[in-house]
Amino acid sequence: MVTAFSPSDTPMLRPGIKAPVQETLLTPRFYTTDFEAIANMVLDLQDNEIAAALDELRADYNRHHFVRDENFDGSIEHLDDKTRAAFIDFLERSCTSEFSGFLLFKELSRKLKGRSPVLAEAFGLLARDEARHAGFINKAMVDFGLSLDLGYLTKKRTYTFFPPEWVIYSVYLSEKIGYWRYILVFRHLEKHPEHNLYPLFNYFENWCQDENRHGDFFKALLRSQPKMWDTWQGRLWGRFFLLTVFATHTMTVFERADFYEAIGLDAQQYNIDVIRNTNETSARAFAEIMDTDNPKFFPLLEQCSEANEKIAEIMMGDRPPLMKFILKIPSIVTIIVCLLRLYFLKPIDAEATRGEVH
Secondary structure (H helix, E strand, C coil), X not given: CCCCCCCCCCCEEECCEECCCCCCCCCCCEEECCHHHHHCCCCHHHHHHHHHHHHHHHHCCCCCCCCCCHHHXXXXXXXXXXXXXXXXXXXXXXHHHHHHHHHHHHHHHHHHCCCCHHHHHHHHHHHHHHHHHHHHHHHHHHCCCCECCHHHHHHHCCEEECCHHHHHHHHHHHHHHHHHHHHHHHHHHHHCHHHCCCHHHHHHHHHHHHHHHHHHHHHHHHHCCHHHCCCHHHHHHHHHHHXXXXXXXXXXXXXXXXXXXXXXXXXXXXXXXXXXXXXXXXXXXXXEXXXXXXXXXXXXXXXXXXXXXXXXXXXXXXXXXXXHHHHHHHHHHHHHHHHHHHHCCCCEXXXXXXXXXX
């Protein structure tokens, strides 16, 4: 039984099909890259690790996992409008993110076919998983009386070009932070089943293992390219992407505080736990990681989030565009200054402690 929920201010493409959220720095983006450069990558340094990651992908442990059951029937009847709106936002962004990964991996697989058989197969299997995830989430949106037109997204979304190195850094981190996001929610709801408001959460334990396997594959790609971690430039870029992902995560979590409150999580502590665990995991791939124990680290991230919320409030107002831009300047400056201060905090040398990383 589907209960339609379409708030009056929800933009629609057509009945039942939600218009995509406006693209911002925090919304999931679609990417393209230099396919020729990836086809020419030399992977010898990580042959065994890439082969092991490929075997894991071939096994397709979750091929029978994403099947809806009777628990979804009438599962949102008890949710109030505020909670439903929070769930819709969570589902839409999650679906868009998974579908973005599917499009990139599918195109990589197609372009590399006949050029790099190992990578072509691996990206094809990654695309399989991402398509499965996106489709399952989109079906969940139907419970709320909405869905996304993924074909429309494919044609209309802006595609951002990332060099191959940036793709590897960012996808590795997005998969690993995705793992920690899912598993921490799952563990929390295991302890507090009274907050398990929707059956989708029951799938998170197995789901996050897909994220983990994807991250392991990209970790092997990253470590196969010494320039990405064994040079001073690689260290700087690694810290840049760590900071970018952590700042984006912080802003997004605080934007969605209603969602985390609905499932009994404190948004601030959840953000801290996800970032600490992701940072520690990243020591397996990056030469340097952030010092999340530095007392300045999380307060600076939260200042970025507060400034971002002020920008959002300004943009929602009725002032002329020029006035909005002027009013945003102090908050933009705050974000830039906080990010610079974070970037230049003394990092932790992961390479120096490589033998201690587990």
